[in-house]
Amino acid sequence: MLPTRPAPEPADATGPAPRPATVRTTGRMTDTITLPDFTLNRREGFRLLVLLEDDGAGPSGKTPKITAGGRLRGGRIIRRAGPTRRRRAALISMVLAVALGVGGGVYVSNRSLALNATYSSGRLTVTGSTAFSPLAHEVKEAYEEQCAQAEVALDAVGSDQGLARLRQNPAAETIAMVDTVAGQEPEKGMDAHRVGVVVYAVVANRQLARDLGAGPSLWGRGLTQEQLARIFTGKKVEDADGRLADSTPVAVLREEGSGTRKVFESRVIGTEHGTPAYCALPAPGEAPNESTAQAAPRTCSVKSTTELLDCVNRTPNAIGYAEADALPFFPNVRTVPINTTPPTKEEVLDGDYGFWASEVLYTREDATGLTRNFLDFLRSRGISKLLEGQGFLPCRELRDAAVEGMRCGDA
Template sequence: MKKKLMKRLIVFVTVAVVAGSFIGCGKDTSNIEKEKSPNSGEIMVLGSSALQPLAEVAAKDFMEKNTDAIINVQGGGSGAGIKGVLEGSCDIGNSDVTADVKFGDQEKVKDLVDHKVCGIGFAVVVSKDVTIDSLTKEQIKDIFQGNITNWSQVGGTDKEIVLIHRKSSSGTRLTFVDKIMDGEKEDSSIGITKPESGAVREAVKVTEGSISYLALSYLSEDVMRDVKPISLNGVEPSNDNVTKGDYPFWSYEHMYTLGEAEGVEKSFIDYMISEENEKNVEALGYIPMSKLK
């Protein structure tokens, strides 16, 4: 009798333990988080003011399609973007120029991965009172090095030339030095320096005899009321002339990541170069990668 009672007790305890283990497993399973989508998470995109308008529109569209993604886009210049990625203050750094050109040190940027997302053209612009419509590269170089100081020296009216530079961290400025100045530095001791496109626009608008440069993507109808783009060696600044190879003042727009892009970083960069985003690229005045291959 005692043996039967003991056996029943053992069976009861065993069943209770097994049942409890299943219940426990059930609780653990319910607490397991679902695997996160590669399109979820929050990232900071920082850098080139020339690329900023496209990045902002693309981010808005991307977040509408991927509601678990948060993409913050800020300007600050190409140098700030690349530096931010290296220091970890942003996830993607936007730049008008390659990182090694910006920092002049291949070793320092060796861990960065370059993602070309579109092309961008630039134009030399002058104030509305300037009567000339075209300059050669040599004339522009002489103007920005202080060798030509009056518009009458290049076929214009007798009026002093006022230089408006971009700040040293500007990728647009480095592109200007590379493509127009052939690597030779401007004389930044003459004229004035402005931090970004909006400030350049305002300075050219209110300063008679002024000259500077802006991205074609920035030259909306509204901006064109304040500044006048001029031709380079007789070639009009346009995306069509860039893709045909007739106009040299342009560059790729780059998005840099520290190491290979992953998760929402990769998904957003992929969206930037996607066929779906080409409508934004062209509508905002940039050049799709498909037209630069």
């Protein structure tokens, strides 16, 4: 969730890390995740991210469809039951309110979460930004719950590729998600629909702070834009105390064509990266170590936000950038303030924190049918309430933003 004001971070501990979730297996496949004991107060919640990988070895060769749902009762997760999808749709407000499944972490009344969709049949492809795709997935699931005749395919391939796919087949039911820098000219021959602002953060592996030695915490003072520019162009970095001079940060970038990368270059470091090699991750199950960090290039790139965070999480001294809401899923990754300013809602709306992007959804001109109905559903008040606080500020939250280019206008 996008915090309103961060609490002071404790100093890096030298003791054992928090006990992670464990997994039981039943011979052939994993079927149970066991969480360590913890306590929640009333109206508190948590999110559980499960990363599923398909090796493509199944009999059909098709990617399986993943569904999730449930509610809390007596400290246990109870599966939803019902003979039809319409019956399950009647429970969606309750499921969202207890913060389970993909849409966890949002606490609002059932009335505020009233989700009213105009039904359409057919298949819609939503493609583009990997940063906005987790939020788009929540909308997709909610829409399909209400509209059993609709199939929404989500394909997170990056902003540029999403636009390219829409151009290639403009007559298809397609929406392209694009991370956009304020003031950027809209694409010609398409309709642009602004839906809000995605907030990003510079992130780093916890090991980086330990290498900096004594003095103010990296997590408190952060890095300046000049220091970040040097790190992400593979140059030596120094600060007033000289503590950065001997460290070797591994800068993890998004690949060319990524909207997140364009926003970072435009709004944070003011320069383009080169064309670095792809990052070499440790093999699954292999623990990161100092030799891994020393052998890594000074800069490298990855294809998606999840891959970037995984790389930073597993590589000592690594530093990168991603949407602000994704960090809780990666225990070794922490936020680095920019010019001492953290990525909070207040700092963004006041204009003091500049690492954000306008999220624009492109469609063919005068789109109707399923494309229009899904877009209207996404911009409805119920969905805006559902998505807010997740590193995303919907249009209605931006009406009084200090930066005029952040506002959505008539949208």
